[in-house]
Amino acid sequence: MLELVDLSRRYGDVVALDELAFTVTPGQVFGFLGPNGAGKTTAMRAIFGLVSLDGGSVAWHGRPVGPSQRRGFGYMPEERGLYPGMAILDQLVFLGRLHGLTPAAARGAALLWTERLGLGDRRADKLESLSLGNQQRVQLAASLVHSPDLLVLDEPFSGLDPVAVDAFSAILSEQAASGATVLFSSHQLDLVEHLCESVAIVDHGRLVVEGRVDELARSGPPRLEVRVAGRPGALERAVAGVAGVERIDPGREGGGVTLTLARAADTQAVLDAARTAGRLEHFSFAHRRLSEVFRDAIGRPSAEGAG
Amino acid sequence: MRLWWPNAWLIARREIAERSRAKSLWITTAIMILGVAAAVIVPTIIGHHQSTEKVGLVGAAGPSLRQAVTAAGRVTGDRVELRAVASVAVARTELKSGALSVAIVDGREILIKKEPVSGSTSSESTFAGAVAELAGLVAKLSPAAAQTALAEGIAIPVRGLEGAPKSLTSRFTGLGVALVIYIVIFFYGMRITQSVGEEKTSRVVEVLLATVAPTQLLMGKVIGFAAIAFAQILAVAATFGICGVTVGSNAVHGTAGGVVLIGVLWLVLGFALYCSAFAAAGSLITRQSDAANAAFPLFIPLILAYSLANGVLFNGSNSFYDVLGYVPWTAPVAMPTLFAIGAVSAWQVAASAVLCVLATLLTARLAGVVYARSVMQTGARVKLRQVLRADAGRG
Numbered sequence: 001m002l003e004l005v006d007l008s009r010r011y012g013d014v015v016a017l018d019e020l021a022f023t024v025t026p027g028q029v030f031g032f033l034g035p036n037g038a039g040k041t042t043a044m045r046a047i048f049g050l051v052s053l054d055g056g057s058v059a060w061h062g063r064p065v066g067p068s069q070r071r072g073f074g075y076m077p078e079e080r081g082l083y084p085g086m087a088i089l090d091q092l093v094f095l096g097r098l099h100g101l102t103p104a105a106a107r108g109a110a111l112l113w114t115e116r117l118g119l120g121d122r123r124a125d126k127l128e129s130l131s132l133g134n135q136q137r138v139q140l141a142a143s144l145v146h147s148p149d150l151l152v153l154d155e156p157f158s159g160l161d162p163v164a165v166d167a168f169s170a171i172l173s174e175q176a177a178s179g180a181t182v183l184f185s186s187h188q189l190d191l192v193e194h195l196c197e198s199v200a201i202v203d204h205g206r207l208v209v210e211g212r213v214d215e216l217a218r219s220g221p222p223r224l225e226v227r228v229a230g231r232p233g234a235l236e237r238a239v240a241g242v243a244g245v246e247r248i249d250p251g252r253e254g255g256g257v258t259l260t261l262a263r264a265a266d267t268q269a270v271l272d273a274a275r276t277a278g279r280l281e282h283f284s285f286a287h288r289r290l291s292e293v294f295r296d297a298i299g300r301p302s303a304e305g306a307g
Numbered sequence: 308m309r310l311w312w313p314n315a316w317l318i319a320r321r322e323i324a325e326r327s328r329a330k331s332l333w334i335t336t337a338i339m340i341l342g343v344a345a346a347v348i349v350p351t352i353i354g355h356h357q358s359t360e361k362v363g364l365v366g367a368a369g370p371s372l373r374q375a376v377t378a379a380g381r382v383t384g385d386r387v388e389l390r391a392v393a394s395v396a397v398a399r400t401e402l403k404s405g406a407l408s409v410a411i412v413d414g415r416e417i418l419i420k421k422e423p424v425s426g427s428t429s430s431e432s433t434f435a436g437a438v439a440e441l442a443g444l445v446a447k448l449s450p451a452a453a454q455t456a457l458a459e460g461i462a463i464p465v466r467g468l469e470g471a472p473k474s475l476t477s478r479f480t481g482l483g484v485a486l487v488i489y490i491v492i493f494f495y496g497m498r499i500t501q502s503v504g505e506e507k508t509s510r511v512v513e514v515l516l517a518t519v520a521p522t523q524l525l526m527g528k529v530i531g532f533a534a535i536a537f538a539q540i541l542a543v544a545a546t547f548g549i550c551g552v553t554v555g556s557n558a559v560h561g562t563a564g565g566v567v568l569i570g571v572l573w574l575v576l577g578f579a580l581y582c583s584a585f586a587a588a589g590s591l592i593t594r595q596s597d598a599a600n601a602a603f604p605l606f607i608p609l610i611l612a613y614s615l616a617n618g619v620l621f622n623g624s625n626s627f628y629d630v631l632g633y634v635p636w637t638a639p640v641a642m643p644t645l646f647a648i649g650a651v652s653a654w655q656v657a658a659s660a661v662l663c664v665l666a667t668l669l670t671a672r673l674a675g676v677v678y679a680r681s682v683m684q685t686g687a688r689v690k691l692r693q694v695l696r697a698d699a700g701r702g
Binding site for chain 2: 045048049050051067070071073075077079080081082083084085086090094095097098099142
């Protein structure tokens with residue numbers, strides 16, 4: 001279990017981490033979300049001792065993280081980096097050995113991961129001769145070569161094509177299924193929603209939301225998706241006066257509306273009102289999307305622009 | 308820590324493996340080996356060394372004359388071979404063919420192949436002149452007086468007011484040693500700065516530091532470079548020794564051999580002193596093109612010591628250069644230079660070496676701090692002052 005306990009770090013006047021605390025349990029894929037500059041990279045670096053903290057600590061299975069634990073961690077930094085002029089198999093063997101593998105085990109793992117990531121025929125090539133997408137595959141292999149107990153990936157999906165996104169997703173799920181703890185940051189909220197069991201959302205270095213993705217989706221005021229075949233605007237006018245309807249937004253999928261209701265709202269009354277506007281085509285409770293949870297959590301429009 | 312050295316060693320091994328793949332390493336090593344071999348062999352082949360004067364004696368030649376000829380050889384520093392020659396005609400033929408260098412006819416006349424141009428210093432004419440004077444002197448003495456004179460030595464001993472200066476060979480060796488130390492520290496220093504800079508700018512350093520400590524990374528890198536540098540130096544030194552012994556060069560004997568040994572000592576000390584500083588310089592850069600700028604301040608003492616070495620070697624030292632011999636940053640070049648001209652004794656070399664070792668320990672400590680604080684920082688080039696003051700802000 002990975003525990004971040006009250007991590008604090010200031011750079012001059014800039015607060016990077018403000019008593020940030022959350023826990024990641026083993027065997028799950030955990031999403032680490034937040035707007036740019038929220039402190040995600042600083043927190044991930046803190047796990048590896050790459051930033052000196054003003055306060056707080058990182059614990060692994062209840063004990064403070066030190067060099068010997070870090071040998072069992074895998075890390076993919078936001079700023080990708082390997083030796084540009086070194087053959088990719090040699091780099092992976094080298095990194096495996098730094099993490100404590102024997103020469104034979106390091107070589108075996110490097111062969112396995114290059115094969116798995118479709119780099120089997122590029123093993124002797126220098127990193128710099130590979131496309132950026134393939135370099136990112138090598139970077140992922142570098143974080144996996146020693147079969148880490150904890151995998152920390154900073155924006156692993158940025159810049160990948162859809163095929164590679166699927167391949168990476170499958171590997172992360174597989175690692176978690178085999179007992180590893182997987183923590184990654186991303187701005188691709190739909191992907192996070194699909195891949196992660198739990199998330200933490202940070203802003204200005206503070207934790208603002210933490211929880212299971214399915215629970216977060218059910219949280220907040222109930223919402224209804226309603227669509228009728230009728231004149232534009234008729235539905236909005238029809239439901240506007242119903243008691244308990246607190247907010248009317250355009251529907252998610254072409255036409256219709258999304259209604260935010262008070263807990264005590266009478267949904268039967270809403271249904272009756274909607275039917276006066278035209279023939280009912282769709283009427284269902286909606287779960288919150290992760291992007292909405294995110295937007296509500298940070299209290300301002302997200303990068304996705306909707307609001 | 309149990310895993311400290313294995314990881315430092317893994318980093319060193321990677322450095323050695325990657326560096327030894329570079330063609331430039333093999334080319335520079337080949338050039339250095341050829342250069343040293345040429346420097347040892349060529350002067351021995353073409354240079355003036357002890358020559359053998361073959362002296363033919365025609366007709367009467369008493370023991371006094373023979374002793375006078377041998378004594379002349381001692382004066383000019385030549386070996387003398389004496390043999391009887393049947394006639395003047397035979398002597399002329401042999402002089403022309405080169406089988407004889409000098410022929411003495413009846414103790415009265417000396418024949419050589421070519422009349423010397425005035426001021427000529429060819430070995431035959433110098434030797435013949437000495438024979439002429441000694442034999443002429445001996446001929447005027449009574450046989451008994453001549454015997455006594457030759458037995459006691461004719462020449463009056465010469466004593467210099469100052470001790471014998473170091474030989475020219477020693478000075479030239481000193482020049483070569485200073486040049487090699489200067490080049491090796493310069494070349495490898497720059498390579499270390501670039502290599503650390505490359506790890507920083509390619510961001511691989513973040514992956515490495517997630518597993519190893521900054522000091523392990525720094526130490527591994529320095530050990531890797533040191534291994535390559537010392538292998539190269541060993542190859543060059545072995546070439547010097549083997550070539551020197553094989554061709555009988557006087558560069559490997561006597562004082563010049565000592566200069567080379569002191570040179571190797573200072574190369575090791577100088578490398579150790581400078582390498583961690585060059586690594587720290589590399590950690591300050593954020594673009595590879597900054598490497599030369601970051602390393603430049605470290606070159607200044609080397610350039611100073613080397614540029615003055617030439618004058619010191621051939622015109623003698625001065626008090627300023629004597630001081631440079633004890634300043635750790637200039638000593639690796641200045642001390643071997645001073646030793647080559649005989650201006651310092653062994654204990655002075657040892658004292659300066661101790662200062663250098665102390666400075667090396669301090670430098671390595673400071674470089675470790677600078678490296679650890681700046682190697683993860685990106686953005687603008689990191690200022691040394693900022694790094695030393697405190698844990699600076701992230702760029």
